[in-house]
Amino acid sequence: MNNDNDDTFVTIVVPVIIEVERFQRVALRRTARAPRNTPPLHVTPKTLLTGLCHCGYCKSAMCITTGKSGRYRYLKCNKRISVSGSSCPSRNVPYERFEKAILMAITERVLTDKRIRAILADCRNHADKLSAQQETERHQVAEAKSQVERKLNSLYKLVEDEKVKIDSSLGVRIQAGRTN
DSSP states (O other): OOOTTOOOOOOOOOOOSSOHHHHHHHHHHHHHTOTTTSOOTTTSOSSTTTTTOBOTTTOOBEEEEEETTTTEEEEEEHHHHHTOTTSOOOOOEEHHHHHHHHHHHIIIIISOHHHHHHHHHHHHHHHHHHHHHHHHHHHHHHHHHHHHHHHHHHHHHHHHTTSSOOOHHHHHHHHHHHHO
16 A cells, blocks of 8 residues: 655665766766757858858758767768768768858958949948938937927926916926927
8 A cells, every 4th residue: 555645755775877977977978968068060150151061962951970989070962961972973071171162252252442442432431321311410419309308498487487387287288298
């Protein structure tokens, strides 16, 4: 008979299978490698060209594979990985060599002095337009503020000359004018 309210325990001696220190080390490693703690690669790519490269033969996406327990990285046709190795004639491309070639091409063909000067001029023009727009907005705000101050001063003068009496609704409007 099992009584749920029974507070008696039976102690059973169990031999140690794993030392406590080893168990704790493994537990720390498991925690560090848990999927909830490590974001997926498509959220935080580790490579510059993730998702941009396609196979020159079959137009499938290229993905990174590793060799020698992760020591080497290669770009490989996704069709060769998912379908079969003979489905596409492309070869593995060492990733570091590919990335250097891409960066060199960008530096030589895209980031020329002429283009950098054009980009800088465009940035300056954009900054000048923003500055002019902000200046216009500052003038509009200053004009609106001075207009409210003129109206309040006129109202104060009418109250001082006892031509207008302040009631609750006028008091509310005066407060609103002060906060604007």
